[in-house]
Amino acid sequence: xxxxxxxxxxxxxxxxxxxxxxxxxxxxxxxxxxxxxxxxxxxxxxxxxxxxxxxxxxxxxxxxxxxxxxxxxxxxxxxxxxxxxxxxxxxxxxxxxxxxxxxxxxxxxxxxxxxxxxxxxxxxxxxxxxxxxxxxxxxxxxxxxxxxxxxxxxxxxxxxxxxxxxxxxxxxxxxxxxxxxxxxxxxxxxxxxxxxxxxxxxxxxxxxxxxxxxxxxxxxxxxxxxxxxxxxxxxxxxxxxxxxxxxxxxx
Amino acid sequence: xxxxxxxxxxxxxxxxxxxxxxxxxxxxxxxxxxxxxxxxxxxxxxxxxxxxxxxxxxxxxxxxxxxxxxxxxxxxxxxxxxxxxxxxxxxxxxxxxxxxxxxxxxxxxxxxxxxxxxxxxxxxxxxxxxxxxxxxxxxxxxxxxxxxxxxxxxxxxxxxxxxxxxxxxxxxxxxxxxxxxxxxxxxxxxxxxxxxxxxxxxxxxxxxxxxxxxxxxxxxxxxxxxxxxxxxxxxxxxxxxxxxxxxxxxxxxxxxxxxxxxxxxxxxxxxxxxxxxxxxxxxxxxxxxxxxxxxxxxxxxxxxxxxxxxxxx
Amino acid sequence: xxxxxxxxxxxxxxxxxxxxxxxxxxxxxxxxxxxxxxxxxxxxxxxxxxxxxxxxxxxxxxxxxxxxxxxxxxxxxxxxxxxxxxxxxxxxxxxxxxxxxxxxxxxxxxxxxxxxxxxxxxxxxxxxxxxxxxxxxxxxxxxxxxxxxxxxxxxxxxxxxxxxxxxxxxxxxxxxxxxxxxxxxxxxxxxxxxxxxxxxxxxxxxxxxxxxxxxxxxxxxxxxxxxxxxxxxxxxxxxxxxxxxxxxxxxxxxxxxxxxxxxxxxxxxxxxxxxxxxxxxxxxxxxxxxxxxxxxxxxxxxxxxxx
Numbered sequence: 001x002x003x004x005x006x007x008x009x010x011x012x013x014x015x016x017x018x019x020x021x022x023x024x025x026x027x028x029x030x031x032x033x034x035x036x037x038x039x040x041x042x043x044x045x046x047x048x049x050x051x052x053x054x055x056x057x058x059x060x061x062x063x064x065x066x067x068x069x070x071x072x073x074x075x076x077x078x079x080x081x082x083x084x085x086x087x088x089x090x091x092x093x094x095x096x097x098x099x100x101x102x103x104x105x106x107x108x109x110x111x112x113x114x115x116x117x118x119x120x121x122x123x124x125x126x127x128x129x130x131x132x133x134x135x136x137x138x139x140x141x142x143x144x145x146x147x148x149x150x151x152x153x154x155x156x157x158x159x160x161x162x163x164x165x166x167x168x169x170x171x172x173x174x175x176x177x178x179x180x181x182x183x184x185x186x187x188x189x190x191x192x193x194x195x196x197x198x199x200x201x202x203x204x205x206x207x208x209x210x211x212x213x214x215x216x217x218x219x220x221x222x223x224x225x226x227x228x229x230x231x232x233x234x235x236x237x238x239x240x241x242x243x244x245x246x247x248x249x250x251x
Numbered sequence: 252x253x254x255x256x257x258x259x260x261x262x263x264x265x266x267x268x269x270x271x272x273x274x275x276x277x278x279x280x281x282x283x284x285x286x287x288x289x290x291x292x293x294x295x296x297x298x299x300x301x302x303x304x305x306x307x308x309x310x311x312x313x314x315x316x317x318x319x320x321x322x323x324x325x326x327x328x329x330x331x332x333x334x335x336x337x338x339x340x341x342x343x344x345x346x347x348x349x350x351x352x353x354x355x356x357x358x359x360x361x362x363x364x365x366x367x368x369x370x371x372x373x374x375x376x377x378x379x380x381x382x383x384x385x386x387x388x389x390x391x392x393x394x395x396x397x398x399x400x401x402x403x404x405x406x407x408x409x410x411x412x413x414x415x416x417x418x419x420x421x422x423x424x425x426x427x428x429x430x431x432x433x434x435x436x437x438x439x440x441x442x443x444x445x446x447x448x449x450x451x452x453x454x455x456x457x458x459x460x461x462x463x464x465x466x467x468x469x470x471x472x473x474x475x476x477x478x479x480x481x482x483x484x485x486x487x488x489x490x491x492x493x494x495x496x497x498x499x500x501x502x503x504x505x506x507x508x509x510x511x512x513x514x515x516x517x518x519x520x521x522x523x524x525x526x527x528x529x530x531x532x533x534x535x536x537x538x539x540x541x542x543x544x545x546x547x548x549x550x551x552x553x554x555x556x557x558x559x560x561x562x563x564x
Numbered sequence: 565x566x567x568x569x570x571x572x573x574x575x576x577x578x579x580x581x582x583x584x585x586x587x588x589x590x591x592x593x594x595x596x597x598x599x600x601x602x603x604x605x606x607x608x609x610x611x612x613x614x615x616x617x618x619x620x621x622x623x624x625x626x627x628x629x630x631x632x633x634x635x636x637x638x639x640x641x642x643x644x645x646x647x648x649x650x651x652x653x654x655x656x657x658x659x660x661x662x663x664x665x666x667x668x669x670x671x672x673x674x675x676x677x678x679x680x681x682x683x684x685x686x687x688x689x690x691x692x693x694x695x696x697x698x699x700x701x702x703x704x705x706x707x708x709x710x711x712x713x714x715x716x717x718x719x720x721x722x723x724x725x726x727x728x729x730x731x732x733x734x735x736x737x738x739x740x741x742x743x744x745x746x747x748x749x750x751x752x753x754x755x756x757x758x759x760x761x762x763x764x765x766x767x768x769x770x771x772x773x774x775x776x777x778x779x780x781x782x783x784x785x786x787x788x789x790x791x792x793x794x795x796x797x798x799x800x801x802x803x804x805x806x807x808x809x810x811x812x813x814x815x816x817x818x819x820x821x822x823x824x825x826x827x828x829x830x831x832x833x834x835x836x837x838x839x840x841x842x843x844x845x846x847x848x849x850x851x852x853x854x855x856x857x858x859x860x861x862x863x864x865x866x867x868x869x870x871x
Binding site for chain 2: 787790796797
């Protein structure tokens with residue numbers, strides 16, 4: 001079995017009377033695409049936020065590689081090779097596409113206590129950023145302010161920013177959200193090509209995409225993991241069919 | 252457009268001493284000197300507010316602290332500007348750093364109220380210092396000495412020194428906001444959560460910006476004290492913080508030079524209104540409300556025909 | 565002797581505390597529900613005091629003047645809400661700060677026009693002027709006790725309003741989840757106006773009650789306003805309970821600090837040094853307390869749930 005890059009053990013998060021995550025175990029191996037699915041309110045986004053370091057679990061540990069990162073905040077985890085995209089597109093709307101990606105490059109190019117040189121003409125930032133845009137098919141849109149990009153392009157830009165940080169592990173929160181069929185298909189193809197460099201953990205509602213992409217799938221309901229397995233295993237799992245998939249396939 | 256306007260304003264400012272000498276109107280030398288000093292203060296606020304999204308309602312604290320550094324040293328017999336000014340700037344940087352550790356843990360309305368409260372703390376602190384004038388403030392008998400290099404008692408010399416320092420602060424601001432550091436600041440204003448997720452520990456950058464801003468405003472304070480030959484609690488009254496804020500917004504946040512235009516507009520407007528009636532504030536208040544409700548881009552926005560934006564590329 | 569002084573200063577502290585609460589309650593409600601930061605709240609305090617002073621001149625009766633001043637302040641508050649503030653609820657905090665700063669400039673000058681350049685004084689009627697012996701041999705001004713009693717009664721009334729009535733239920737719901745209000749079919753605009761009016765009246769009451777103990781003049785509400793900010797920041801913005809606890813805490817600490825700091829510091833340093841440093845430290849005490857609380861609890865002592 002290949003190396004485990006990200007591992008959560010028994011993480012639990014309570015908001016008032018609600019258990020958003022209840023003893024969740026999940027692991028992500030090198031070269032793997034691992035999808036987390038479940039109905040709304042199953043705790044998927046809370047899980048990602050804990051893995052990303054935005055919120056700290058009440059109980060449980062999180063390991064990134066060999067390292068225990070439970071107590072580290074988001075920027076420190078990012079520095080250790082954890083990338084992240086958000087459910088609600090969160091590109092910097094006033095910056096151009098190129099500046100958006102350059103900023104992500106900058107985040108991993110040493111400290112930013114550099115007060116004098118212009119960032120906009122800094123080859124160390126701009127060149128890798130241009131290459132990344134090129135790769136995602138956004139090269140022609142480099143000078144366009146992010147706010148003026150189409151929704152699909154913004155989602156691609158979001159991914160470009162996450163990739164520009166050269167993550168070993170990439171957490172994706174609904175990368176297909178709000179996309180039409182063709183955009184969504186293009187994104188699926190794109191994600192397939194990423195496998196070689198990053199392990200992907202994605203939360204997604206688009207079941208076609210999930211079953212096309214994932215090597216393994218974890219199913220959550222009410223803050224708990226009810227099953228983990230290959231797509232075939234998950235399809236065949238009776239508990240999952242009863243709780244979740246069954247209704248979907250019937251529809 | 253912004254560049255053109257800035258250029259003309261700077262040229263006009265440079266010509267002021269010549270004009271006041273010709274028309275023998277030294278008062279205007281004083282007025283425009285004050286405009287430039289407040290422009291430096293407004294520049295410093297714009298750095299954190301326009302680019303970093305940190306709405307400080309306590310920048311008068313730095314103005315006062317910088318002024319008191321000069322005043323207290325002068326009272327103790329240390330007249331050298333080489334000692335006074337670095338200490339003024341340094342103590343403001345230190346105060347900004349220490350209070351920044353607390354205020355930057357919060358955001359939004361909390362940030363506004365806490366910066367206001369810390370400034371009020373300094374206000375009461377200096378009011379309680381009976382040794383240094385207490386309520387009445389402190390007269391500064393001699394302007395800072397620069398061992399013969401420049402004589403601040405000469406109106407035009409002082410004016411041009413302020414002018415050069417304003418240019419310097421403008422230059423520093425312009426470089427800063429386009430540097431890597433500036434990009435972090437602007438990113439944090441737009442979406443701090445995202446910045447943290449791509450790996451920027453934003454707190455330390457905001458703290459650095461707040462410290463730089465405090466230091467720059469401290470310089471304005473030292474200049475103001477020298478110009479007025481006086482420093483008192485009124486310099487750090489909370490309404491002063493409000494005025495600096497108004498200057499920044501009036502000029503239009505985001506453009507580097509907006510605060511200069513704003514400081515000029517606000518001070519000249521209140522000067523002419525005060526000439527009109529002693530109840531000038533009754534006009535200024537509603538005017539301000541109208542600007543907020545209907546002309547949020549400020550002067551830069553009007554010039555450019557658009558709403559000025561801090562993070563427009 | 566010291567015990568006596570202690571009791572006296574405790575009462576003074578309580579008086580400042582309830583005064584701060586009257587200001588802070590309105591501020592924290594307006595903030596909690598409308599997400600609005602209102603610098604002009606101190607102006608309403610001033611308007612209350614001015615109204616009381618002017619009505620006293622006309623009617624000659626303190627009680628009547630006080631009773632008239634409250635609806636007058638309410639009226640001013642409602643006009644301000646409808647003309648200016650209402651448009652600001654959806655704006656960012658910077659806009660709110662600037663516009664309400666403009667309001668302060670306006671009000672500070674307007675009272676000059678109405679009340680003259682000189683400070684006004686509110687004379688107490690004879691029946692409120694007396695002294696009470698709380699402890700035999702130590703007289704304490706009756707009026708101060710009345711202020712404390714009224715303040716505590718208002719606090720109790722607010723508590724009952726917020727916890728026991730339907731309006732109070734809506735206010736609490738609004739403070740933790742604004743979107744829910746309109747989902748419930750509540751007339752949000754009316755609720756906002758009502759809440760603002762309530763806050764205005766409380767600030768006015770504070771001004772009226774402070775009137776006889778200070779001089780009524782332009783800008784009189786500003787220091788109280790900033791202290792009230794400290795109160796709601798420490799208490800947790802949007803929390804009435806937090807505002808009450810923090811207001812009393814601040815009132816007591818500030819008063820005690822000013823009364824005893826020099827003596828306390830005298831224990832560890834020379835008398836002369838303590839006499840100079842004491843007042844300085846005392847003047848900064850509550851701000852340092854605020855810094856300390858925020859360092860460990862950036863959301864204040866009683867953050868409202870769901871925010």
